[in-house]
Amino acid sequence: MRARRRRPPYASLVTAQNLPDDRPRHWILTLSCPDGPGIVHAVAGVLAEHGGNITESQQFGDPYSGRFFMRVQVEAAASREELTTALGGVAERFDMTWDLDVAGRPIPTLLLVSKAAHCLVDLLYRERSQHLPIDVVGVVGNHRDLEDIAEFYRKPFHHVPVTRDTKAESEAAIRELITGTGAELVVLARYMQILSDEMCRDHAGRIINIHHSFLPSFKGAGPYRQAHDRGVKIIGATSHYVTGDLDEGPIIEQDVERVDHAATIDELVRIGEDTERRTLARAVRWHAEHRVLLDGHRTVVFR
Known part of the structure; x- marks a missing residue:
C-alpha cells in the first residue's frame, strides 16, 4: 500500500x-x-x-x-x-x-490552472518559503496566462488547451502528465474546467478543488454574483475532493469573511480570493500530512 x-x-x-x-x-x-x-x-x-x-x-x-x-x-x-x-x-x-x-516526504503534486493567479502563486510561494509539504512537479494551464509564474518558480508549464470538441483529448493529455510526473496529488488551483466522471473515479481522494463559495450554497459558475444578488453577509470558500458530482465532493476545509450591503461584486471577488488561497493551502497541507481520511461523503480531519 x-x-x-x-x-x-x-x-x-x-x-x-x-x-x-x-x-x-x-x-x-x-x-x-x-x-x-x-x-x-x-x-x-x-x-x-x-x-x-x-x-x-x-x-x-x-x-x-x-x-x-x-x-x-x-x-x-x-x-x-x-x-x-x-x-x-x-x-x-x-x-x-x-x-x-x-514523515517528511513531500507529495509529488500537479497544479491545474486557468487564468486566475492567486491560488497558484500562493501554493508555489508556500512550497518554497513556508514548508508546504508538496513537490510541485508541473503546472498545467488551459491558457498560457500563468506560464510566466511557473517559469519564475522554475516549474515545468504544460499548455493543454480545452475546447468543447477536444475535451476528451485534453483530459487524456493531463492523465499522461499525471503518470509521467509521478504526481500523487492533483490540485485544481482555480482550474475552470469540469473533469469527467472517469477521471474523478480513477483519482478518487487525490484531486483537490477550491470552490469560490461556501458550499453547498452558490454552486457552479459566478458564485460571487449569486451571493451579491442574495445580499449575503458572509462570503466564503470551500476546498473539497473532486467527484463526478459538480461541487459535491467531500469537504476538507472552509473559511468565511464578513461583508455588508455596500460591497460590490468586485469587492466580493477581491475579499474572496484571499479566502480561497488560505482555504486551499490548508486543505493541501492537511492532505499532504495525511490528516484527511475519507468517511463516505464526509472527511475526518486530524488537525
Whole structure:
C-alpha cells in the first residue's frame, strides 16, 4: 500500500532512502476500519514490538458510519517491509484500509490552472518559503496566462488547451502528465474546467478543488454574483475532493469573511480570493500530512 506524508517539526525534509540504516525513522500510519474494541491496543502493540515510539496519535469513532479512524506518527528503526508485514496481520484482523509513509516526504503534486493567479502563486510561494509539504512537479494551464509564474518558480508549464470538441483529448493529455510526473496529488488551483466522471473515479481522494463559495450554497459558475444578488453577509470558500458530482465532493476545509450591503461584486471577488488561497493551502497541507481520511461523503480531519 502507498502512503503520503507529514512534515515533522524537528527536521528538514527527508526520505527513507537517504537515512542511515541505524537511524530511527518517523513514519505516518493512517487507518480506518469498522469500529470495535482492541484496535488501538493492537496497533500500538505491533509498533512497540518493532521498537516504535509513538510521538503523536489521534483517533475518532464515527457513531453514524460505525467506522474508526486513526492517525499515528511513530519513530522506529524498522524498515518499511518489516512494518508493512507486521501491520498487515492487524489490518486483516480488523478489516482495515490503511496507509504508511515516511514523515517528511513531500507529495509529488500537479497544479491545474486557468487564468486566475492567486491560488497558484500562493501554493508555489508556500512550497518554497513556508514548508508546504508538496513537490510541485508541473503546472498545467488551459491558457498560457500563468506560464510566466511557473517559469519564475522554475516549474515545468504544460499548455493543454480545452475546447468543447477536444475535451476528451485534453483530459487524456493531463492523465499522461499525471503518470509521467509521478504526481500523487492533483490540485485544481482555480482550474475552470469540469473533469469527467472517469477521471474523478480513477483519482478518487487525490484531486483537490477550491470552490469560490461556501458550499453547498452558490454552486457552479459566478458564485460571487449569486451571493451579491442574495445580499449575503458572509462570503466564503470551500476546498473539497473532486467527484463526478459538480461541487459535491467531500469537504476538507472552509473559511468565511464578513461583508455588508455596500460591497460590490468586485469587492466580493477581491475579499474572496484571499479566502480561497488560505482555504486551499490548508486543505493541501492537511492532505499532504495525511490528516484527511475519507468517511463516505464526509472527511475526518486530524488537525
